Amino acid sequence: MKMIIVKDLKRYYGTGETAVKALRGVSFEIKKGEFVAIMGASGSGKTTLLRILALLDDATDGEYTIRGLQVSSLPEAERSYYRLTQVGYVFQDYALINEMSAAENVYVLSMMEGKSRKESYKTALEALDKVGLKGKHNRVPDELSGGEKQRVAIARAIAKKPDILFADEPCANLDTSNSKQVLDVFKELNEKYGQTIVMVTHEPWHTEYVDRVITLEDGNLVSDEKKQKG
Numbered sequence: 001m002k003m004i005i006v007k008d009l010k011r012y013y014g015t016g017e018t019a020v021k022a023l024r025g026v027s028f029e030i031k032k033g034e035f036v037a038i039m040g041a042s043g044s045g046k047t048t049l050l051r052i053l054a055l056l057d058d059a060t061d062g063e064y065t066i067r068g069l070q071v072s073s074l075p076e077a078e079r080s081y082y083r084l085t086q087v088g089y090v091f092q093d094y095a096l097i098n099e100m101s102a103a104e105n106v107y108v109l110s111m112m113e114g115k116s117r118k119e120s121y122k123t124a125l126e127a128l129d130k131v132g133l134k135g136k137h138n139r140v141p142d143e144l145s146g147g148e149k150q151r152v153a154i155a156r157a158i159a160k161k162p163d164i165l166f167a168d169e170p171c172a173n174l175d176t177s178n179s180k181q182v183l184d185v186f187k188e189l190n191e192k193y194g195q196t197i198v199m200v201t202h203e204p205w206h207t208e209y210v211d212r213v214i215t216l217e218d219g220n221l222v223s224d225e226k227k228q229k230g
C-alpha cells in the first residue's frame with residue numbers, strides 16, 4: 001500500500017529573483033512499512049522536505065497525498081487535526097519538558113488528543129516500554145542520557161500510533177553508542193510493528209538500518225536506492 005505520494009513538490013523561500021529554491025520539484029512514493037533515510041549535503045533541502053511531509057510547513061507547489069488523502073489541499077483545521085493524531089515527529093534536540101518525568105512527557109500529548117487520563121497513562125507506559133525505558137518512567141530528562149532522552153521523544157511520537165514517524169537528524173547530538181541505541185529502537189519499531197519511518201540523516205553508517213536512501217542535491221532528488229538492512 002502506498003503511504004506517501006509526492007508529485008513535483010516545490011518550496012521556494014521568498015519570491016522573484018532572490019527566491020531560495022529549497023525544493024525544485026521532487027517526486028517519489030513511500031510504501032507502508034518502509035524505513036527511508038533522506039540524505040544530502042547541508043542546505044540540500046532535507047529539513048524543508050521533512051517539514052512539508054509532516055505538515056509543519058506548506059509547499060509552494062506540487063501534490064502531496066498520505067494514504068490516498070490529498071493533504072496538500074486540506075483546510076488548515078483538518079491539517080492540524082491530522083498532524084496531531086496521525087503524524088509522529090522526532091526533533092534533533094528532543095524537545096522534552098524538563099520539569100516533567102518521562103511518563104508525563106509522553107502522557108501530556110495523549111491528553112491533548114482528548115484521551116482520558118487513565119487511557120493516556122496506560123498508552124504512555126506502553127510506548128516507553130516499547131523504546132526500552134521500562135523502569136525509567138519516573139525519571140526527569142536531567143536524570144537520563146542523551147539516547148534515553150531521545151527514546152522518550154520517540155515514545156511520545158509513537159504513543160498516538162501514527163501513520164508515519166518522521167525524525168529530523170535524531171542522532172545529531174548523540175555519540176555513537178547512544179546513536180546505535182536510538183537507531184535500534186527505530187529498526188525494531190519498523191520490523192516488529194511495521195511502523196513507516198522517514199528519517200533525515202547525514203551519517204552514511206545510519207543507512208545500514210534503513211530499507212532505502214533518498215538523496216537530495218540542491219533541491220533535487222538525485223538518487224533513490226534500495227538497501228540491504230544490516
Ligand SMILES: Nc1ncnc2c1ncn2[C@@H]1O[C@H](COP(=O)(O)OP(=O)(O)OP(=O)(O)O)[C@@H](O)[C@H]1O
Nearest residue numbers: 013020021022040041042043044045046047048049
Ligand atoms: N525559513 C527559511 N527562509 C529562507 N531560506 C530558508 C529557510 N529555511 C531554509 N532555507 C534555505 O533553504 C535551503 C534548504 O534548507 P534545509 O534546511 O531544508 O536544508 P538541509 O538539507 O536540511 O540542511 P542541513 O543539513 O544543514 O540541516 C537552504 O538554502 C536554506 O538556507
